[in-house]
Amino acid sequence: MAIAERVYESVKGLPATAAQEVLDFASFLAEREARRDDRALMLAQQSALGDWDTAEDDGWNHAPAV
Secondary structure, eight states: OOHHHHHHHHHTTSOHHHHHHHHHHHHHHHHHHHHHHHHHHHHHHHHHHHTTOOGGGGGGGGOOOO
16 A cells, blocks of 8 residues: 555544644645755755856956846
């Protein structure tokens, strides 16, 4: 039996308030995982941006906007 089916089987017999707690916890875990993914992407972008800010690129700091 797949994990989702096992979760369903264990929750379907619970009272509505307890089932809601399980749902709230599952939502919390999903949000936490999404934040981890977002944080990993942000950290990857920050490290890549460091490659663009070098002394050789200083001339571009005062270039007029197009």
